[in-house]
Structures are given as C-alpha cells and as structure tokens.
Amino acid sequence: MSDMQVDLDLLREFEQGLDPRYPERSKVPARVLGYGEISTVFAIEVDGVRDLAFKRLPIFHTTGEMEQYQAAHEEYNRLLEEEIGLHMPAHGHVAFLCDTGRPIFYIIQKQLPYSSVGNRAMHLLPREDTLALVRQILLELSKVWSFNARQDRLQVALDGQISNWCIEGFDPQNPRLKEGASLWYVDTSTPLFRVQGVEQLDPELFLRSAPSFLAWVLRLLFLEDVVNRYYDFHRVAVDLVANFYKEQRPDMIPDLVERVNDFFAQEVAHLGVQPITEKEVRSYYREDALIWSLYLSMRKVDRFIHTRLLRREYPYILPGTIVR
Numbered sequence: 001m002s003d004m005q006v007d008l009d010l011l012r013e014f015e016q017g018l019d020p021r022y023p024e025r026s027k028v029p030a031r032v033l034g035y036g037e038i039s040t041v042f043a044i045e046v047d048g049v050r051d052l053a054f055k056r057l058p059i060f061h062t063t064g065e066m067e068q069y070q071a072a073h074e075e076y077n078r079l080l081e082e083e084i085g086l087h088m089p090a091h092g093h094v095a096f097l098c099d100t101g102r103p104i105f106y107i108i109q110k111q112l113p114y115s116s117v118g119n120r121a122m123h124l125l126p127r128e129d130t131l132a133l134v135r136q137i138l139l140e141l142s143k144v145w146s147f148n149a150r151q152d153r154l155q156v157a158l159d160g161q162i163s164n165w166c167i168e169g170f171d172p173q174n175p176r177l178k179e180g181a182s183l184w185y186v187d188t189s190t191p192l193f194r195v196q197g198v199e200q201l202d203p204e205l206f207l208r209s210a211p212s213f214l215a216w217v218l219r220l221l222f223l224e225d226v227v228n229r230y231y232d233f234h235r236v237a238v239d240l241v242a243n244f245y246k247e248q249r250p251d252m253i254p255d256l257v258e259r260v261n262d263f264f265a266q267e268v269a270h271l272g273v274q275p276i277t278e279k280e281v282r283s284y285y286r287e288d289a290l291i292w293s294l295y296l297s298m299r300k301v302d303r304f305i306h307t308r309l310l311r312r313e314y315p316y317i318l319p320g321t322i323v324r
C-alpha cells in the first residue's frame with residue numbers, strides 16, 4: 001500500500017538542510033520522534049506533512065541496493081498487514097539521490113500520538129494495564145508465529161520491543177488500556193523474512209551504520225545471531241521483558257515472566273515455545289546493554305574520524321546528541 005504521496009522536493013530540501021550532528025537544527029523545521037539503530041524518525045513541521053513520521057535510512061551504497069530494500073519493505077508490510085493481520089499505520093516511501101550522490105530512503109508513516117508509544121504509555125498506565133499491554137503484544141506476536149507455523153514457504157521475523165507498538169485511542173489524561181483498543185505495529189525498517197529458507201534482504205545492510213573498523217568483527221560474532229533472534233518467539237519475548245530493565249521498571253519483571261510463561265503454556269501451546277526465566281532476561285539485558293553502549297561509543301569515534309580527521313561526510317544520526 002503505497003498510498004502516501006509526499007512531495008519529493010520537500011524531502012530533498014529537508015535532506016539538504018539536515019545536519020546529521022544536530023538534527024533538530026535542520027533548515028526545514030523538524031523534531032526527532034525516535035532514534036533507531038539504523039534509522040532516525042522525524043516529524044517535519046511543514047503544513048501538509050505534520051501528521052506524518054519520516055524514517056531516514058542513509059545506509060545504501062547503490063540505487064540497486066535501495067530498490068531491493070524497497071521491494072523487501074513493501075512485501076514485508078504486505079505480509080504483516082494482509083497475511084498476518086497486524087494493524088499498521090498507513091505508509092509509503094520516498095527514495096532519491098541526495099546532492100552528494102548518496103541514495104537516501106525515507107519510510108513514511110502516519111504519525112501516531114507521542115504518548116501512545118508503548119515505552120511511553122507504560123509509564124502512565126496502572127500496573128495491571130501494563131501487564132495487559134504486554135499480553136496484548138504477545139497476542140499480536142502469536143499471529144506472526146502462528147503464520148510461520150502453518151505454512152512452510154515463508155518465515156517472517158518481528159522485533160517485538162515495547163517501543164514498536166502504539167496503543168490506539170490512548171488518552172494520556174486518562175491513561176488506561178481500553179477494552180478492545182488495538183495495537184499498531186510501527187517498526188518496519190528491518191524487513192526480515194525468508195522465502196523457502198532464503199533471507200530476502202542482505203543482512204550486511206544493517207552493518208552499514210557500524211564503523212568499518214568494527215564491521216568485520218560484528219559480522220563474525222553477532223550478525224547471524226542478531227538476525228536469527230527476530231525469528232524466534234522465545235527470544236523476542238525475552239527481549240520484550242528485558243525492556244522493563246531499560247525502562248527502569250525491573251520490579252515488574254517477575255510478574256511479566258510468569259505472565260509470558262502462562263501465555264506460552266495456555267494460549268499458544270501449539271507453538272511449543274520454551275518458557276523464559278528471570279535469569280535469562282537479566283543476563284540478556286546486561287549483555288545487550290553493554291554491547292549497545294560500546295557500539296554507540298565506537299560509532300562516535302567513527303564519526304570523529306570521518307568528520308574531523310578525514311573531513312568526510314558522516315551521514316548517520318547518532319542518539320545522545322546534545323540538543324542546545
């Protein structure tokens with residue numbers, strides 16, 4: 001569904017006026033809605049596009065690569081929405097070469113309310129509703145793994161993190177998880193799926209934003225593991241629960257572990273997912289936090305090498321930029 005028509009010139013102008021180091025100072029007024037590992041999500045404050053979210057992906061070396069990504073992204077959205085039945089915001093994309101010749105891809109989605117994103121809403125919801133939110137995420141996830149189990153041709157991966165889900169009709173003034181409210185899934189920038197066992201997108205793309213001096217070691221040690229994780233319901237659930245460490249709510253983890261295991265045993269017994277443990281969640285979180293913080297510092301070193309020493313372009317936007 002490429003139903004969103006956005007003015008290409010506006011995005012060219014935005015891209016041209018963007019300082020990846022200080023994205024908020026961009027010439028076309030913009031706000032960062034979220035930082036991903038490979039994309040940065042913007043709201044652009046210009047009439048006609050204020051209700052959209054723009055995810056900028058500067059990872060491609062050639063237009064051929066970008067076209068392949070575009071095809072995978074389209075098909076991934078179609079699978080999730082039409083075959084699997086997730087609720088997704090309306091979306092489209094814009095692809096072009098920027099002034100320096102670099103291919104730039106923007107995923108465009110309808111912008112969903114800021115406080116309705118899971119990792120924000122969870123801080124407003126009463127405890128019982130947060131537990132119910134996680135259960136609802138598990139229900140959505142089980143649609144994906146039921147799909148994977150009921151046929152052999154396609155295997156679809158999903159990143160179940162709490163920050164990837166928005167609550168429909170969420171009211172921050174009266175923060176409850178309303179009966180029957182749907183969840184929207186927003187994170188489509190890593191469109192991983194396998195057809196007859198063959199990955200449709202080269203996972204190398206996701207190493208592009210990594211410093212070149214690290215890429216080989218990441219490829220060797222983590223790439224396969226990180227990619228496989230998203231195909232595994234058990235590990236996706238561990239990741240989801242581990243988010244509660246990151247969000248400063250470790251007090252909820254014992255209950256969450258119990259609820260996840262009840263869900264696995266009672267509601268999706270046919271999928272045969274192994275139960276998760278608190279210990280597993282804790283060690284996963286420690287390792288994950290360490291890897292990502294090291295990774296971010298290395299990227300900052302890489303940015304320094306590019307911009308200050310080599311005086312070259314550094315196209316990636318890193319989180320933790322001081323907004324002044």
Ligand SMILES: Nc1ncnc2c1ncn2[C@@H]1O[C@H](COP(=O)(O)OP(=O)(O)OP(=O)(O)O)[C@@H](O)[C@H]1O
Pocket residue numbers: 033034035036037038039040041053055089109110111112113114117159161163164186187188189190
């Ligand atoms: N359609 C949207 N409307 C409003 N906010 C959004 C939308 N899409 C994404 N965001 C915000 O941006 C954040 C990151 O988006 P998303 O998960 O799609 O990016 P990502 O690059 O895949 O991130 P990560 O690699 O961290 O999972 C979200 O958690 C949310 O806060």
Ligand SMILES: [Mg+2]
Pocket residue numbers: 036159161163164187
């Ligand atoms: Mg995400």
